[in-house]
Amino acid sequence: MDTSPIRNMKDSSETSESEYSSSDEELQEAFAKGLLKPGLNVAVETNNKQFKNCVNLMKQKLSEIKLNLPWIERLDMVNAPAPLAPELALQMEEQEVRRAKQLQGNKKLPQYKTSQDPVLNDFRRETMFHRQAQGAVMDGIARLKKLGIPTFRPDDYFAEMAKSDEHMQKVRVNLMKKQAMAQRSDKVRQMRQQKKVAKQMQVEATLKKHAEKRKVLEEVKKYRKGIRQDLDFLEDKKKPQNKQPNKMNPKAQMKAKIKTSKYGFGGKKRRSKWNTSSSSANVSEYRKPQKPGRGKQGKGGKVKPRLGKNRRIQIKARSKKRLQ
Structure with missing residues (x-):
């Protein structure tokens, strides 16, 4: 059997592998020495088109298309x-x-x-x-x-809008809602601020009241211990305001003068039944209380006994019938 083709194939494969390994070694040595450069191993596409802003050509084209109107x-x-x-x-x-x-x-x-x-x-x-x-x-x-x-x-001229009326109506409604929300938030913020101010004023008034009370108590303690002899701190320090008399016209003055001459000034009405020092000292209307058993007496100087309950009820019933 002839095996020469097989031997030839083996020899060709061995030579190709040796060539491939030698080429790899050469590339590695060239890379280590820095001999490899871009474009030697990969094909780089170059665009030779150049973009230029040619002003003269642009002006020439403009002059060609421009209409001298x-x-x-x-x-x-x-x-x-x-x-x-x-x-x-x-x-x-x-x-x-x-x-x-x-x-x-x-x-x-x-x-x-x-x-x-x-x-x-x-x-x-x-x-x-x-x-x-x-x-x-x-x-x-x-x-x-x-x-x-x-x-x-x-x-009858109407400019054409870029957006439809429905879209603009939606935008208007949205803007109105935003404006209402902003107004509501402003009102809420103002109310909250007013509450804070009112609370602060109330706290200040309470603190002032407590301070005045504490001061009065300290003055009372000093008076009890004998350090202070007067009670001026109990008097109200507010000065009374001088009320100016009402200026009446002559006609009203004449009318008031006639009423005064006829009925008098009338006098004080309030606190008229209060006791005074003179009324409490007056004992002219005082009567000595009687001894027990000397109340109302009938004929002969004898005390009438009180009627019974049933008898009193009968007498009341009779008196009611008579009145009817």
């Missing part, structure tokens, strides 16, 4: 934005403060600065659009008047 046909405006209204500036400041508090209170939100807040940036961007359009309108109307072109607004 009068301004009234083009109506293009290059102007500065209109000045910011005070109400809009105040609203922007309030929104900045509110958003800053919201970002500081919520730790989950990213800690933006007020100028870097995306919500405020959107609001400022919309405000800039509005101011830019307003400035263009102001300058454009002045320019049209200068050219002698009349301007008017039709009665």
Whole structure:
């Protein structure tokens, strides 16, 4: 049997393995010496396209497509934005403060600065659009008047809105809800503040009352021990206010004078039945109490005995019948 093809295959495999191992060794030696460079082993795609900002070509293209028409046909405006209204500036400041508090209170939100807040940036961007359009309108109307072109607004003119009426109604309802919630929170905060102030005033009044009471008790102790001889601390130190007499007109004075001459001044009504030192010392109406057993006597000087209970009831019944 002829085995030469098999021997030839073995020899070819041995030579390929030796060549592969020798190539690996050569690569390792070249890498260690630093002879390998980028692009030698991997094919690097190079883009030869060069991007240039050719201003001359751009101007040439602009001049080709530009139409030399009068301004009234083009109506293009290059102007500065209109000045910011005070109400809009105040609203922007309030929104900045509110958003800053919201970002500081919520730790989950990213800690933006007020100028870097995306919500405020959107609001400022919309405000800039509005101011830019307003400035263009102001300058454009002045320019049209200068050219002698009349301007008017039709009665049936309606500007097309970017958003539908339903969407704007939802936005309005949402804003009204937020405003109502803010007003409610303000009222609750004011009521809470008023309660705190009232409680503080009550505590101060109680402390003042206790201090006055403590002071009076100390003065009483001094008086009992003999350190203090007068009781001036018990008198009210408030000075009585001098009441000015009511000034009456002459007609009323004459009427009061006639009543006084006829009926007198009337005198004091309050505390008229209270005892005084003279009334308590008066014993002219005092009667000596009688001895027991000398009450009402009948004929002959004998004391009438009291009737029984049944007899008294019968007498009362008879008297009632007579009255009826």
